[in-house]
Amino acid sequence: MPPRRSFRFPRRTASQVAAEIEEELAFHLDRVAEELAADGWPREEARVEARRRFGDLEKTRAVCRALDASKEREMKWMERWHELGQDLRFAGRQLWKSPGFTLVAVLTLALGIGSTTAIFSIVYGVLLRPLPFQAPERLVRPYFIDPGGETHGAFSPPNFLDFKAASRTLSDLTSVENGTLNLSGDGSEPERLQAALVGANFFKVLGIRPLKGRTFAPGEDRAGAPRVAVVSEKLWWQRFGGDPGLIGRSLTLDGQPYTVVGILKKGVQLPSAADVWVPKVFSPQELKQRGAVYFAAIGRLAPGMTLRGARAEADVIGRRLSTQYPEANASYFKTMTVDSLEERMLGDTRKPLLILLGAVGFVLLIACVNVANLLLVRAAAREGEIVIRTALGAGRGRIVRQLLTESLVLALAGGAAGVALAAWINRTLVTLGPRGIPRLDQARLDSAALLFALGISLLSGILFGLAPALQTSRTDLGGVIREGTRGSKGRTGTRARGLLVVVEMALAVMLLAAAGLLIRSFSQLQNVDPGFRAGHVLTFKVTLPQGKYPDDARLRAFTTALLERTAALPGVTAAGATAFGLPLSEEDETLSFTVAGRPPAPPGKEESIRIATVTPGYFRLLGIRVVRGREFLPQDRNGSQPVVVINEAAARQFFPGEEPLGKRIELGWKANGVPHGGEIVGIVAGFKQEALQREIEPQLFMPYDQAPVEALSVVLRTPGDPSSLASAVRPVVRALDPDLPVYELQPLSETVASSISQSRFYMLLLGGFAVIALVLAAVGIYGVIAYAVRQRTQEIGIRMALGASRDRVLGMVVGQGMALALVGAAAGLLGAFVATRGMRSLLFEVSASDPATYAGVALVLVAVAAVAAYLPARRAARTEPNLALRGEG
Amino acid sequence: MPKSSLDLLQGTVAVLILKTLSWGPLHGYDISRSIRQRSDGALGLEDAALYQALHRLERKGWIEAEWGVSENNRRARFYRLTDEGRGALQTELSTWRSYVAAVSKVLETA
Numbered sequence: 001m002p003p004r005r006s007f008r009f010p011r012r013t014a015s016q017v018a019a020e021i022e023e024e025l026a027f028h029l030d031r032v033a034e035e036l037a038a039d040g041w042p043r044e045e046a047r048v049e050a051r052r053r054f055g056d057l058e059k060t061r062a063v064c065r066a067l068d069a070s071k072e073r074e075m076k077w078m079e080r081w082h083e084l085g086q087d088l089r090f091a092g093r094q095l096w097k098s099p100g101f102t103l104v105a106v107l108t109l110a111l112g113i114g115s116t117t118a119i120f121s122i123v124y125g126v127l128l129r130p131l132p133f134q135a136p137e138r139l140v141r142p143y144f145i146d147p148g149g150e151t152h153g154a155f156s157p158p159n160f161l162d163f164k165a166a167s168r169t170l171s172d173l174t175s176v177e178n179g180t181l182n183l184s185g186d187g188s189e190p191e192r193l194q195a196a197l198v199g200a201n202f203f204k205v206l207g208i209r210p211l212k213g214r215t216f217a218p219g220e221d222r223a224g225a226p227r228v229a230v231v232s233e234k235l236w237w238q239r240f241g242g243d244p245g246l247i248g249r250s251l252t253l254d255g256q257p258y259t260v261v262g263i264l265k266k267g268v269q270l271p272s273a274a275d276v277w278v279p280k281v282f283s284p285q286e287l288k289q290r291g292a293v294y295f296a297a298i299g300r301l302a303p304g305m306t307l308r309g310a311r312a313e314a315d316v317i318g319r320r321l322s323t324q325y326p327e328a329n330a331s332y333f334k335t336m337t338v339d340s341l342e343e344r345m346l347g348d349t350r351k352p353l354l355i356l357l358g359a360v361g362f363v364l365l366i367a368c369v370n371v372a373n374l375l376l377v378r379a380a381a382r383e384g385e386i387v388i389r390t391a392l393g394a395g396r397g398r399i400v401r402q403l404l405t406e407s408l409v410l411a412l413a414g415g416a417a418g419v420a421l422a423a424w425i426n427r428t429l430v431t432l433g434p435r436g437i438p439r440l441d442q443a444r445l446d447s448a449a450l451l452f453a454l455g456i457s458l459l460s461g462i463l464f465g466l467a468p469a470l471q472t473s474r475t476d477l478g479g480v481i482r483e484g485t486r487g488s489k490g491r492t493g494t495r496a497r498g499l500l501v502v503v504e505m506a507l508a509v510m511l512l513a514a515a516g517l518l519i520r521s522f523s524q525l526q527n528v529d530p531g532f533r534a535g536h537v538l539t540f541k542v543t544l545p546q547g548k549y550p551d552d553a554r555l556r557a558f559t560t561a562l563l564e565r566t567a568a569l570p571g572v573t574a575a576g577a578t579a580f581g582l583p584l585s586e587e588d589e590t591l592s593f594t595v596a597g598r599p600p601a602p603p604g605k606e607e608s609i610r611i612a613t614v615t616p617g618y619f620r621l622l623g624i625r626v627v628r629g630r631e632f633l634p635q636d637r638n639g640s641q642p643v644v645v646i647n648e649a650a651a652r653q654f655f656p657g658e659e660p661l662g663k664r665i666e667l668g669w670k671a672n673g674v675p676h677g678g679e680i681v682g683i684v685a686g687f688k689q690e691a692l693q694r695e696i697e698p699q700l701f702m703p704y705d706q707a708p709v710e711a712l713s714v715v716l717r718t719p720g721d722p723s724s725l726a727s728a729v730r731p732v733v734r735a736l737d738p739d740l741p742v743y744e745l746q747p748l749s750e751t752v753a754s755s756i757s758q759s760r761f762y763m764l765l766l767g768g769f770a771v772i773a774l775v776l777a778a779v780g781i782y783g784v785i786a787y788a789v790r791q792r793t794q795e796i797g798i799r800m801a802l803g804a805s806r807d808r809v810l811g812m813v814v815g816q817g818m819a820l821a822l823v824g825a826a827a828g829l830l831g832a833f834v835a836t837r838g839m840r841s842l843l844f845e846v847s848a849s850d851p852a853t854y855a856g857v858a859l860v861l862v863a864v865a866a867v868a869a870y871l872p873a874r875r876a877a878r879t880e881p882n883l884a885l886r887g888e889g
Numbered sequence: 890m891p892k893s894s895l896d897l898l899q900g901t902v903a904v905l906i907l908k909t910l911s912w913g914p915l916h917g918y919d920i921s922r923s924i925r926q927r928s929d930g931a932l933g934l935e936d937a938a939l940y941q942a943l944h945r946l947e948r949k950g951w952i953e954a955e956w957g958v959s960e961n962n963r964r965a966r967f968y969r970l971t972d973e974g975r976g977a978l979q980t981e982l983s984t985w986r987s988y989v990a991a992v993s994k995v996l997e998t999a
Binding site: 020023024025027028031032053054055056057059062063064067068070071194 | 915916918919935936937938940941944946947948956959963964965966
């Protein structure tokens, strides 16, 4: 009887299985033949008879082969499964036995995986998740291309209707105009709503279904149709407490009654900031004004049509519209194009977010390098264990698999901790993130992000585990046994660790350089002279609805009263107002103009200028410098001599080498048939009305009293804290007109801060990642040098016994660390030089290869590396030669 | 060899093999001989069916096979009952007994 087997046979191949079956059957047939021969059968006939008695030999072979093969497969899987269990238990024990190592590795990985997952969740939520509309990739926006190549999205009603009628590549085209509407008359405080004035087919084109009720029906954008409105879920909750009876109720918007017909689901709306949608009814007058551009168009590609086809068609239609109506169109555009809606909505956000994702990717890589380093150090300590297992018959593959299992366990533990960290980072970023990043509020740590975390955990586990595992498993049995405890691969191990440090230094330098550039540009941005003084100024807006304020006289009366009463508020030292002229408001009202005495420009070549109206004292209140001439005075009234003020940019552009003062300007804006404009009486230094990064554009100012406008921004100066005035403002406005909402009530300094909040957001994030990278890299250098010092204790002892001074030893060890750091830094600077090219568009007045930034980064890094190398070096220099030589140092 | 053997019912082969192996490991030839002898040649188990059944039982995990040396010093494949097979034998036996009892009852009352 054979012994019960005590170890596993290697699994059999298909041909081995077949051969064994053959042997088993041959044995049987031989025995039967022998039996027959013993009974007296002749040898040959006995064999034939044995075959005959056996039955169907071929079928038996085939059946047995199939059965054995499936058995082999099952055994293989069971063995794998069993080994995995073994490896997992063993890995758990090994990690549990060295809690310090495990903790450091898990935390490092959690940092890397956590921040990468958090940024991925933002990138996914903002960029990758499809827009919440039906087939969003088929939605497009048509654009006009001006003679200078710039694109503009604004349509006039006639151009819109002509384009819509001519297009065959788009199945439908709709219009959307951003506006604001005053909501009042329901007993609560009046409120300024973000409104979208849209074509009745708007929701149909986008494929938006309402949460409740309905959207607009065809024809509801025609003159005379009953007024209807759709509201956002946000407004429904905030203003109406989620009242289910809101549908069918009447709202007063800008003094007109509208019936609410539907409510849109949060997150499934466009524009994302809108509170209310109403059908846009083009008045007969609007339908005649081809030159007045003020709304956007959104179309859907017809089935089978491509973006490329739509572009080609837009080019043809655009050229035709431009030449057919040169008076209105030629100066605005030469041709047209279409772009994907998605690209237009998200395009600006893509680059900074992808740069951030790249940056956290670096942090993760550095974390992996650090853990790989730790594993290499550990591998040296585990040489004995590996040798014993090899001697007991474990194959190299088996040992690599065991070590990789350990890495994967580490990586998954790090990933689990990382997800917790990611959840926290995600929440922080979503709450503190700046406005203007679309859909940021909807970026969650969802299943996509969790899947991503799992993926990068496994990937990191293999990444940081593979090299150490391969190296460890290469242990040379004979060498280790001959040399006693010291491994034969100490040298190569040191080299591998050195290489890892160089890599991680290089990565850290690249990150630091990128962060440095953003920090430099942010500080440049903060140092930009905005042209006005933002401190101690409170601003707010009101918009006077035409129904109640139909003429200039009523506008003037309201504005005068408002300024008188706010100026009288305690703590207010000056009050002023403007239309289109609030700093950093991005309000843009541009009109064509002519200078008296110059020949009229040919059609399509008229010059245009950004305009604003301001009250007397406005420039002084905001600290805007008057360069020459005078600012507006109280006597520049309605009926007196019309006057204007221009800024220096306008003087430079339109009056080169001329004296603008005294020249007369006529604007393409007529009141009672008389064009606005007047004599230039002053030149001001100008101020930033667009973002701080942008150049100041030519601008022309008129006295408010001579050109009243219904959209009013009020500015109040106070010696104290401007936000303390805020509560006093609303009662003043309410006393004048209880239906008038006050909005955008905030200190001007806050407007300034929020205008740079995106730059600040990206800078802080990238800076944070760079600091993490630097710390990890420093820990890496420290670890490698400290380990090298421990390994070389005997050698250092000998050197000191032979007369090397402590300083010499210190210098040697620090030198070793610095050499690694410098090589890494050089590689990193080179890498940064190439990689930061891609960031140019994010930088402001800093070159992507800014020498000061690069020098600063290199300096920081060398200093950190010096400290990280100095600490272990000091220990080396304290080596007692006696102890070291006896191997006890 | 008598030719008047009973044809074996499907499934009966398995229980015969299991029972035969319950006394100890055997190779296929000995199993075949043992069954023939103990039934006094009444049960003619075809060798082709025996070997297919052996490999089927091995696939099920009721028996396991191993190469050993036969009494005439040749390499032979020995089969042994596994713990699982031992349990299966008990179940099969009791099923068999109740089957036989039921069939006898019907036949004897007839």
